[in-house]
Amino acid sequence: MMDTARRYDHVVLISIDTLRSDALGVHPHPLWPHKYQNIRPVRTTALDELAGRGAYFPNVISAAPYTAAAHGAIFTGQYPLHNGVHEFYNGSLRAPSVFTYGRRDGRTTVLKTDFPIILGNELGFTRDIDTYVVEQDDDFIDAVAGSESTVACAHFGAVHSPYGFHNLAFGGDAYRRKVTELEEGLPRDLPFGDLLVESYRDREDTELLVRYKRAIAYLHSQGEYDRLFQLYLDGVEHFLKTRFGPFVERLTQRVAESGKRMLLAVFADHGEEFDDRTNGHFNSMAEAVLRVPLIIVGDGVEPATHTSRIRTVDIAPTILDLAGIPAAMTGVFDGRSLASVARGTDKLGDDAPALAEAYTSELQDFVAYQQRQLSGRHPGPLEHFLVGHSAYLGDRRVVRLTRQYSQWFLKTDPADLTWVERFDDAGVPRPEPGADPGPLLALLDDYRTALREPEQVPMTEDIRGQLRALGYSV
Structure with a gap:
């Protein structure tokens, strides 16, 4: 690892839930034009500009197609079966995370999430977190800018359905209009299928979400995959323009005003896809669901696009290495550090197994x-x-x-x-x-x-004698 002197005061991760890699306009080889017809490309300027300023990895394979297990792998650098969260909701994160290492390094740890039911205390995601924020973007910025040094993550759920809006607080009347528009021409007696929520909502907010999900489920049942994909891309554009872009501008300005240095890493947990096997991302193995982007920006990071395949388990060791935060680079992570690649001192090499x-x-x-x-x-x-x-x-x-x-x-x-x-x-x-x-x-x-359960080794007199010779009472 690099010199223990801090290269960056603030290490800020930004997770954009449900952002498939080729939703970015700057993507060198998008998958979607090979599948969908008559799609209007959308503007992703805020992300494209970040990709142009930093180390951009457009071919990152996620360990899981749902939020909890995917984030567990990203935060720990360990695959889900190793870190404690591999199922859709069960389990608890038991491995050390980037926040664990940040705390050991004397940094304040901050986590903001749009999905507190998923990325919350129930599954162990608040462990080693000093400041936990739900949906309040400016509170997150205040927490980072008001600290001497941080390891922080801002999770955004607005690219997830309802695409671009997240809830009434962020979507407002535009969200209400979109739900009404989607329901035009739909049968009135559609079943209420997906009633799941990822965040706490009042009655109107919950009703709008269920109506939105019911509409897109019906469109999927009718095979209107192109329309659904356009709806998704439009949501990406709306989110980047109305929330993400302004957020990054405010965060960057506040950190700069404090005279601090920031390492910024932007990524997704999984993507979104529509076909006869996949409606969104729900436990799908579709390539467009598993392939996500990673962008790393900071002083000393060389702007370049690296197209070979990497994994989301590579993110934690890479970020810790770049930031000079002590962590064992072998024996702990399933992923590998790509810090030298991000700095431009090494080539990425062949596609990694995933x-x-x-x-x-x-x-x-x-x-x-x-x-x-x-x-x-x-x-x-x-x-x-x-x-x-x-x-x-x-x-x-x-x-x-x-x-x-x-x-x-x-x-x-x-x-x-x-x-x-x-x-x-x-x-x-x-x-x-x-x-x-x-x-x-x-x-x-x-x-x-x-x-697999470990096999039980029978206790023989020979083994008992060897243990006693080592000082054990058996």
Whole structure:
């Protein structure tokens, strides 16, 4: 690691929930033009400018297609089966995070989230956090600018459905108008399927969210994937223009006024996709869901685009290394530090091997669980099962699905589907029938040994004698 003298006073992470990598206009090889028709490209100026100023990685594979497990991997640099949060909601983060290391380095730790039900105390995300903020962007900026040094993260949920708005406080009348517009021409007797919420909402806010989700679920059931993707891109543009861009400007100005240095890392946890297998990102192994962007900006970071594949588990060791925050670079992280690449002193090299897994519970079971939780009752257990997983080696990846969703994504049925894809020169995955999935499946099987119970070694008299010779009383 670099000199322990602080290179950056503030290390600020910005997580844009549900931002697929090729939503950025600056992306060198977007996937979506190969799939969707008659799409109006949107302006992503705020992100494009940051990408031009820093080390830009457009090919980052997320460890999971949902918020909790994806963020756990990002914050700890460990894959979900290793850090304690791998299921859709169960578990608790037990591995040290960037905030743990920041605290040990004497820094104030700050976390702002738009999804307090997910990135909150229940799953261990408030551990080692000094200041925890919900949805209040300016409070986050005040907390960072008012501290001597920080490790901080601002999580934004507004690219997630309802696309671009997040809630009434941020979306206002534009959000109300969009819901009314979406419902025009829709049947009146549509079922209420997805009643899940990620943040605390009043009655009108909750009703608007459910109506929005019901409308997009109906559009998906009718195969209107192009319309849904345009809706998603429009939401990205609205969020960047109305909230993200102004936020970054205010944060940068406040830090500059204090005479401090800032290392900024912008990333996503997963993307969004629409087809006959995927409605958004819900436990999907679609490449556009798993491929996310990473942008690192700061003094000493060399502006460049690095297109080889990396992983979200590489983010924590890279940021800690760049910032000079002490952490063991071997034996702790599943990812690797790319600090020398970001500084421009090293080449990125070949595509890294990567893993992704998705677990879920039945939607209605989770809705009932969450309703018990929000009412203050003990929610009880929530059954989860593996939906699918994917492994990457070289120019290939394998996808293995163990469940498939029914219409409206309300329940899953057992499945046994495995296929191999090869990435072409533009990074587009193409099915490769007849390819041997063996080496790729072996990577998945090796990873899943973390779930196995340790074998019990029988206590023999020989072992007992050896332990006694070492001073143990057995």
